[in-house]
Amino acid sequence: MLQTQDNSFLIDCGEGTQLQLSKYKIKTGKISHIFISHLHGDHYFGLIGLLSSMSLLNRNTDLHLYGPPKLLDIINLQLDVADVNLSYTLHFHKLEEEGEIANTGKITISSFKVAHRIDCWGFLFREIKQSRSVLSEKAKSFEIPAAYFSELQKGKDYTTKKGTIISNEDVTQPAKKGRSFAYCADTLFLEHLSATVKEVDLLYHETTYLKDQEEKAASRYHSTTVQAATIAKMAKAGRLIIGHFSSKYDNVEPFLEEAKAVFENTVLAEEGTCYFL
Amino acid sequence: MLQTQDNSFLIDCGEGTQLQLSKYKIKTGKISHIFISHLHGDHYFGLIGLLSSMSLLNRNTDLHLYGPPKLLDIINLQLDVADVNLSYTLHFHKLEEEGEIANTGKITISSFKVAHRIDCWGFLFREIKQSRSVLSEKAKSFEIPAAYFSELQKGKDYTTKKGTIISNEDVTQPAKKGRSFAYCADTLFLEHLSATVKEVDLLYHETTYLKDQEEKAASRYHSTTVQAATIAKMAKAGRLIIGHFSSKYDNVEPFLEEAKAVFENTVLAEEGTCYFL
Numbered sequence: 001m002l003q004t005q006d007n008s009f010l011i012d013c014g015e016g017t018q019l020q021l022s023k024y025k026i027k028t029g030k031i032s033h034i035f036i037s038h039l040h041g042d043h044y045f046g047l048i049g050l051l052s053s054m055s056l057l058n059r060n061t062d063l064h065l066y067g068p069p070k071l072l073d074i075i076n077l078q079l080d081v082a083d084v085n086l087s088y089t090l091h092f093h094k095l096e097e098e099g100e101i102a103n104t105g106k107i108t109i110s111s112f113k114v115a116h117r118i119d120c121w122g123f124l125f126r127e128i129k130q131s132r133s134v135l136s137e138k139a140k141s142f143e144i145p146a147a148y149f150s151e152l153q154k155g156k157d158y159t160t161k162k163g164t165i166i167s168n169e170d171v172t173q174p175a176k177k178g179r180s181f182a183y184c185a186d187t188l189f190l191e192h193l194s195a196t197v198k199e200v201d202l203l204y205h206e207t208t209y210l211k212d213q214e215e216k217a218a219s220r221y222h223s224t225t226v227q228a229a230t231i232a233k234m235a236k237a238g239r240l241i242i243g244h245f246s247s248k249y250d251n252v253e254p255f256l257e258e259a260k261a262v263f264e265n266t267v268l269a270e271e272g273t274c275y276f277l
Numbered sequence: 278m279l280q281t282q283d284n285s286f287l288i289d290c291g292e293g294t295q296l297q298l299s300k301y302k303i304k305t306g307k308i309s310h311i312f313i314s315h316l317h318g319d320h321y322f323g324l325i326g327l328l329s330s331m332s333l334l335n336r337n338t339d340l341h342l343y344g345p346p347k348l349l350d351i352i353n354l355q356l357d358v359a360d361v362n363l364s365y366t367l368h369f370h371k372l373e374e375e376g377e378i379a380n381t382g383k384i385t386i387s388s389f390k391v392a393h394r395i396d397c398w399g400f401l402f403r404e405i406k407q408s409r410s411v412l413s414e415k416a417k418s419f420e421i422p423a424a425y426f427s428e429l430q431k432g433k434d435y436t437t438k439k440g441t442i443i444s445n446e447d448v449t450q451p452a453k454k455g456r457s458f459a460y461c462a463d464t465l466f467l468e469h470l471s472a473t474v475k476e477v478d479l480l481y482h483e484t485t486y487l488k489d490q491e492e493k494a495a496s497r498y499h500s501t502t503v504q505a506a507t508i509a510k511m512a513k514a515g516r517l518i519i520g521h522f523s524s525k526y527d528n529v530e531p532f533l534e535e536a537k538a539v540f541e542n543t544v545l546a547e548e549g550t551c552y553f554l
Contacts, residue, residue: 015292045322045329077347117360
């Protein structure tokens with residue numbers, strides 16, 4: 001879940017997701033958008049249950065769903081055999097091309113291709129850069145009328161009646177930098193992803209295997225610890241979250257050690273943990 | 278799960294079933310047959326995950342799956358988009374007519390129609406009546422040759438060389454009665470079901486609502502406590518298990534009280550509980 005002040009974005013939805021949401025007291029009613037990276041079961045088998053439960057709870061707000069085209073066929077078939085009409089409007093958006101797929105007014109979401117055994121997508125969330133904020137006391141001291149403040153927010157200077165130019169920088173302060181998060185789904189090591197997620201504040205990259213399993217990782221279209229950390233380092237990411245550890249490992253601490261050796265600011269994706277930005 | 282000495286039968290498979298099996302230490306490898314009563318999500322959304330996990334665990338024994346015809350379309354579509362071939366052979370048996378659908382040599386399984394909002398099936402499991410068992414000391418005392426014992430098991434008398442007839446009942450004892458279990462899925466109250474499940478040892482019947490909600494139950498194709506217990510009483514069942522309680526009830530004790538008032542030998546279906554026969 002990616003949660004902002006206004007939205008809850010669910011990214012992938014394995015079996016039992018609705019139980020996990022309930023366990024962590026996340027209200028499904030707040031989820032406005034769901035993004036499904038690819039159609040392997042561990043990434044979407046919980047979706048039909050979640051969509052059905054939302055309907056049983058009489059949700060009436062629209063839901064936006066993004067995924068590979070065939071996801072809609074699967075959902076429609078399952079609703080059809082159950083003779084169910086959802087209580088809310090489900091807007092399905094096919095993932096077919098890279099680029100912006102959503103814009104909430106405060107956040108833009110882009111999809112980018114990664115390389116997995118089947119068609120698979122990553123997602124980049126960016127807060128839209130806010131406008132400059134007016135230092136109203138200062139602006140008033142220059143006798144700038146409030147009606148002009150919206151122009152100041154855009155970065156414009158002010159010219160007084162006497163022709164004096166008041167520099168914008170004297171009466172505003174810069175917009176806060178928009179925060180960003182990238183989710184790289186399941187993927188082979190792709191060096192060029194570091195450009196796609198350049199300077200992202202928080203990067204999720206899978207690390208199914210430890211570094212000594214590089215060949216196996218490649219053969220299964222997955223990545224190792226060192227590969228994930230290399231993407232974070234090349235991208236100059238703020239922080240790296242690693243996850244999707246192969247179930248053959250009982251202890252995941254070596255994942256953290258290996259990744260940190262390449263990119264210090266790494267954390268493990270742990271169930272029930274919140275990471276703040 | 279219905280477990281016998283030789284088989285594990287899984288009856289319906291809601292979301293998270295594989296997690297529950299793991300929690301109760303039931304090995305999925307032992308499941309030989311899966312029966313899906315109908316295509317409402319709470320009865321089958323966990324199936325595709327279970328089938329997939331069995332394959333990831335490299336199962337190589339055949340699996341028999343019984344369900345409404347469209348279940349196969351759903352499974353095939355989901356395997357197809359994931360580009361997955363199962364590691365084992367899945368035999369799909371469409372539920373289309375009432376009658377015997379499986380015979381393991383020790384158990385017969387029959388399907389019967391119930392009445393729900395969509396096509397829905399109940400299942401009746403019966404141990405095949407074993408042959409009579411020979412009282413070997415007694416048989417020897419009559420000098421019956423061991424080669425004839427298989428005839429005795431079938432109930433035949435024995436004629437000695439001198440022409441004396443030894444009555445089968447003198448040298449054998451009756452077969453133990455085969456045990457039986459019926460699962461009535463989700464259904465309206467159907468009086469005629471009591472004939473279908475006549476004298477069953479253990480009967481599962483749904484009780485979504487308490488008795489004061491008879492109209493609501495009917496409108497939603499479900500049953501009440503009194504209705505379930507009435508079926509058990511009319512069928513002269515050995516024991517009744519009630520379940521599928523509506524989530525609007527916090528306390529299920531009244532279900533037990535109401536059912537027991539009609540059919541004393543009733544128990545609640547409780548998560549993780551084993552009922553022996």
